[in-house]
Amino acid sequence: MTTEHVIIVGGSSGMGLALAETLLSEGSEVTIASRSPERLEKAARSLASDRVRTVQADIAHENDVARLFNEPADHVVTTAVDGVGAYQPIAEFDVDTARGVLDSKLIGAILLAKHAAPALRPGGSITLTSGIAAYRPSPRGSMVAAVNGALASFARAAALELAPVRVNVISPGWVDTPVWDLIPGSGKAATLAAKAEALPVGRVGRPEDIAHAIVALMRNGFITGTVLHADGGHRLV
Numbered sequence: 167m168t169t170e171h172v173i174i175v176g177g178s179s180g181m182g183l184a185l186a187e188t189l190l191s192e193g194s195e196v197t198i199a200s201r202s203p204e205r206l207e208k209a210a211r212s213l214a215s216d217r218v219r220t221v222q223a224d225i226a227h228e229n230d231v232a233r234l235f236n237e238p239a240d241h242v243v244t245t246a247v248d249g250v251g252a253y254q255p256i257a258e259f260d261v262d263t264a265r266g267v268l269d270s271k272l273i274g275a276i277l278l279a280k281h282a283a284p285a286l287r288p289g290g291s292i293t294l295t296s297g298i299a300a301y302r303p304s305p306r307g308s309m310v311a312a313v314n315g316a317l318a319s320f321a322r323a324a325a326l327e328l329a330p331v332r333v334n335v336i337s338p339g340w341v342d343t344p345v346w347d348l349i350p351g352s353g354k355a356a357t358l359a360a361k362a363e364a365l366p367v368g369r370v371g372r373p374e375d376i377a378h379a380i381v382a383l384m385r386n387g388f389i390t391g392t393v394l395h396a397d398g399g400h401r402l403v
């Protein structure tokens with residue numbers, strides 16, 4: 167029997183890295199991809215497995231995405247996000263600044279689906295990552311809300327068009343990952359603590375909470391075109 171091979175774009179940090187760790191612990195082969203060779207090398211060192219491979223790739227560049235599928239794969243997941251400039255008021259909206267989040271999350275997801283669908287082994291799946299901003303938007307967060315909402319619609323359409331390949335979306339709530347390092351000083355810890363207090367589960371997410379939810383989407387052959395919310399109950403409050 168061939169060993170399961172999973173490609174994770176965004177696998178050098180946060181939720182993608184936690185997913186790589188989970189899958190390696192279950193015996194899978196894992197390819198982690200992202201833009202920075204330094205980040206990839208650091209992640210590979212921390213994973214310390216001969217079943218992990220790294221590929222430098224920008225999900226917004228079609229040639230990079232196509233190269234990911236030179237090796238046969240069973241499942242592909244993207245957790246990639248370039249969050250720089252993601253939050254800006256509509257009145258001051260700057261298209262170039264918004265490109266990072268738009269390209270890394272939405273255009274990248276579409277390119278990934280295009281190249282993954284014909285390449286995945288039977289039973290394969292594509293998992294995209296949206297987020298709570300689509301369901302509990304905040305001022306200055308309209309671009310992130312729009313991108314996350316669009317991913318849910320894209321997955322429904324792609325699940326029909328690319329069948330039998332399954333296409334799903336994981337929608338995380340607030341999760342403690344390096345993405346929030348863009349909040350300066352002690353702001354990150356204070357922001358996450360305030361969020362934790364407001365959530366029904368009384369804590370923010372851990373990267374492995376999301377990793378386990380993604381594995382459920384990947385492995386359940388009866389789930390497609392679905393958004394799975396792993397948000398600690400955020401949509402209820």
Ligand SMILES: NC(=O)c1ccc[n+]([C@@H]2O[C@H](COP(=O)([O-])OP(=O)(O)OC[C@H]3O[C@@H](n4cnc5c(N)ncnc54)[C@H](OP(=O)(O)O)[C@@H]3O)[C@@H](O)[C@H]2O)c1
Pocket residue numbers: 175176177178179180181182199200201202203205206223224225226245246247248269270271295296297298299337338339340341342343344345346
């Ligand atoms: N953390 C949260 O609270 C939260 C909440 C809701 C939704 N989300 C969503 O969950 C997903 C994962 O977030 P995270 O917190 O795990 O983020 P993270 O720790 O910042 O990791 C992001 C990863 O994406 C890679 N990346 C960025 N731009 C890329 C590109 N153009 N092409 C390829 N790789 C790229 C980064 O590596 P390089 O820099 O090397 O490219 C890194 O490996 C994102 O879609 C995010 O929007 C997060």
